[in-house]
Each structure stands twice: as C-alpha cells, then as structure tokens.
Amino acid sequence: MLAALLVCILTIAAMILCILFFPKLKLGKTEVSTYWLVTVIGAGILLAFGLVDGREVLGALTADTAVNPLKILVLFLSMTVLSVFLDELGFFRVLAGKALKYAHGGQKKLFFALYALVAVLTVFTSNDIIILSFTPFILYFSKHANIDPMPYLAAEFVAANTWSMALIIGNPTNIYLAEGYGLDFFTYLRLSAFPTVLAGMVALSALYFVYRKKLSMPISGGAEEEHVANKPLLAVGLVHLVVCTVLLAVGSYLGLEMWIVALAAVGSLAVCALTVSLFERHKPKELLDCVRRAPYALIPFVLSMFVMIVALEEQGVTEIIAEALEQAPPVWTYGAASFVSANIINNIPMSVLFSAVLGTSAGLPALLATVIGSNIGAFLTPIGALAGIMWSSMLSREGVRFGYGSFLKMGVTVALPTLLAALGALALEFL
Numbered sequence: 001m002l003a004a005l006l007v008c009i010l011t012i013a014a015m016i017l018c019i020l021f022f023p024k025l026k027l028g029k030t031e032v033s034t035y036w037l038v039t040v041i042g043a044g045i046l047l048a049f050g051l052v053d054g055r056e057v058l059g060a061l062t063a064d065t066a067v068n069p070l071k072i073l074v075l076f077l078s079m080t081v082l083s084v085f086l087d088e089l090g091f092f093r094v095l096a097g098k099a100l101k102y103a104h105g106g107q108k109k110l111f112f113a114l115y116a117l118v119a120v121l122t123v124f125t126s127n128d129i130i131i132l133s134f135t136p137f138i139l140y141f142s143k144h145a146n147i148d149p150m151p152y153l154a155a156e157f158v159a160a161n162t163w164s165m166a167l168i169i170g171n172p173t174n175i176y177l178a179e180g181y182g183l184d185f186f187t188y189l190r191l192s193a194f195p196t197v198l199a200g201m202v203a204l205s206a207l208y209f210v211y212r213k214k215l216s217m218p219i220s221g222g223a224e225e226e227h228v229a230n231k232p233l234l235a236v237g238l239v240h241l242v243v244c245t246v247l248l249a250v251g252s253y254l255g256l257e258m259w260i261v262a263l264a265a266v267g268s269l270a271v272c273a274l275t276v277s278l279f280e281r282h283k284p285k286e287l288l289d290c291v292r293r294a295p296y297a298l299i300p301f302v303l304s305m306f307v308m309i310v311a312l313e314e315q316g317v318t319e320i321i322a323e324a325l326e327q328a329p330p331v332w333t334y335g336a337a338s339f340v341s342a343n344i345i346n347n348i349p350m351s352v353l354f355s356a357v358l359g360t361s362a363g364l365p366a367l368l369a370t371v372i373g374s375n376i377g378a379f380l381t382p383i384g385a386l387a388g389i390m391w392s393s394m395l396s397r398e399g400v401r402f403g404y405g406s407f408l409k410m411g412v413t414v415a416l417p418t419l420l421a422a423l424g425a426l427a428l429e430f431l
Helices: 002-021 034-048 054-062 069-088 091-103 107-124 127-145 150-163 172-181 185-211 231-254 258-280 285-293 298-314 317-325 330-345 347-358 364-379 386-397 404-429
Strands: 024-027 030-033
Touching (some): 002 298, 002 330, 024 034, 034 298, 054 069, 069 127, 069 172, 069 231, 069 258, 069 298, 091 127, 107 150, 107 185, 127 386, 150 185, 150 364, 150 404, 172 364, 185 364, 185 404, 258 285, 298 347, 317 347, 330 347, 330 364, 364 386, 364 404
Antiparallel strands (some): 024 030
C-alpha cells in the first residue's frame, strides 16, 4: 500500500510543479503539455512494478458500465467537436460582437451582457470550449477599446465554470460523476438548477464588487463586427448541437447511452459538412480544424489518472476517504473536500477519485456536492481545472499579467461565496 500511495503522491506533486513552472516541453518544433506526460509516467511505474493489477485496469476499461473512462472520453470529445465546429465558423465571435455592440460604450452594460452570454452558451455547450473561444475575442476588443480586459476575462472564466453545473454535458467532471452514479439527464437538471442559478447570481455580484471601479471607465472604441461566412454550415452545426442535446436529455428513457448519442451526432455532422463542402466545391476546412483542435491530451491524462485510482482502490484508500467524509453532513464534507482536492490534483483526476469514493456508500447529496466542488473549484487556483491552465497560458502569451497570486485573490473573493451559495442551495433541496 505504501509504495503505490507514494508513487501516486509523487506523481501528483510532479504534475503540480510542471503546471506551475514547466507547463510546456519543446520536442523539435512541437510543444507538448507536461502535465499529462508526468501522469503517464506515474501510471507506467505502477503497472511496470506490479503496484496495480493490470487485469483489473483492463477489466475496468472494457467493462460495459457507465463509469468506463473510454465512454466518458468519447462523450466529452464528441461534444467538444460539436462546439468547436461552431467556433470555427465564427458563431461565438459573432455573438460576442453583438454583446459589445449592445453595450453602446458602457463597460457595466458590456460586463453584464458578456456574463449572461457566456452563462447561456456554457449551459448548452461546454465550459472549456467557451473559455477557449471567447478569451481571444475579449483580448482583441479590449485592446481596440483601450480598456482593461481583466473584468471581462474574469467574468468569462467564472461564468463558464459556474453555469457549467447546470447540465451533465457542461463539464467532463459532471459527466464522469453523474454517469458513474447512474444519474439521468432530467434528474440531474432538476437537482442542479437551483444551486446553479443561485451560485451564478452570487458569482456575478462578487465579480462586480471586485471590478466595479474599472467598470466605471468609458469605452473609447470597439472591435469590428464579425460575420458568419458559411451560413449553410452554421445551420448544420446548430441543428446537430440542438438535436444532440435533446437526445441526451431523453436518451435514458429510450435506452440510448449518452456516448453513443454524441458519437452518432459527430458522425452525422461529418457527413453533412462533407456534403455541403462538396456541393460548394471547397475543402472541409472547419471539419479538419475540429479534428486538429480536439483536446487529445485529455485521453492519456484521464486514462493514466484512472490507473492510479484503481491502485488506490485496491489498497483501500478510497474507503478510508469515504469513512472520513461521512462523519458530517455529506453536502458540506463532500463539497468542501472536492473543492479543495480539485486545487491539489486538478478537478478531472479528483472526479475520478471521488467517483470511486462515492461508489462505496455515499448518496445523491454527496454526488451533487462533489459536482459543485469540481466546477467552482476551477476558479480558486489555476491548478483547479484544465481550463484554468489553458486560460492562464493564453493570457501569458498575450502579455496579460495574471499570476498565481492574482488568480488566488480572485478565487478567494469569488469562489468561496459562490461555493457556499451553491452548497447551501443543495442542502435546502435535501431538507
């Protein structure tokens, strides 16, 4: 037990150090993220030295269960492709441009409009995609309008990681935890709606309090209005996203697994996009760019963390954690523990670990509290989520200074009251 636990601890510590100090490794002309390389090495050590039963790992990867990580990856990557396709067509930039035009030179109006737009889009797409799509646009219009981008960058990041709690598909952590518990789409939505709305309102209020002085300054310029060049392809993308979301909602009643629905939607999208491209006699650029932009690093990262969790399960570590968390009301113990753990080991491996912990004896309140912690924990520190790592990297490349200390300051003033509001709302639902 000690050897396996030591390897897992050292791997996680090395991952955190890499995220903070060596996020990228240059291999020739290619840059590779180091966080997943470290976890792959750790998982490899566990398997090579027999610290985890390889047959157990293989059995878990081939098992026909909802918690199978391969199914979760297919679901998340498929939903990512549907969202990236719209982004490649310029759909999100057009909406952001309309929000800027709506503001009419007032930063406060723009701030609230942007927050609302990101919140709505996140509910129906994915927090990671919205952050990756909107961040460059915010940096662009802030530069041309001669305003500080931080109020809008913070609003975007916080809104995306708060309203992602609303639907199962909003965050890969939601998918993993809810699927592992066997929670259907509508039951999840019914229980997550009130905590999400209350958390979203508290987060917005906290953000406005933090940036109210900067938002009182006028806007002196603006960004050029964006247009979607290929409207037939936009229609194809929107129809597939809407139909896929509806089928995900009713799939459990039709006996359809979510990963199959999402994969079928991507297959249909590919066929339709290729047909439109052939008809219009041009290369399927948007479709090819979707393939290029898919977050493939998530695959080795999730699978290697899964190996480590299997090792911890074999040694009884998950049962020890479960016993400790059941000493008090689960909404608060699981919510606080998942929130803190996400900022120690990142929210995806935290969800893999807590899925195993929840499988021991925890109930529905503990599950939903863990979902809340995995989402809101994303904006306490940059380590909390992959989105935070990517977001910080994007800001650094554009010369926007927002280090670990600034991130933590925003997290303490915004994330903590948001977490308390969400968990309080959840606790009321189970009185």
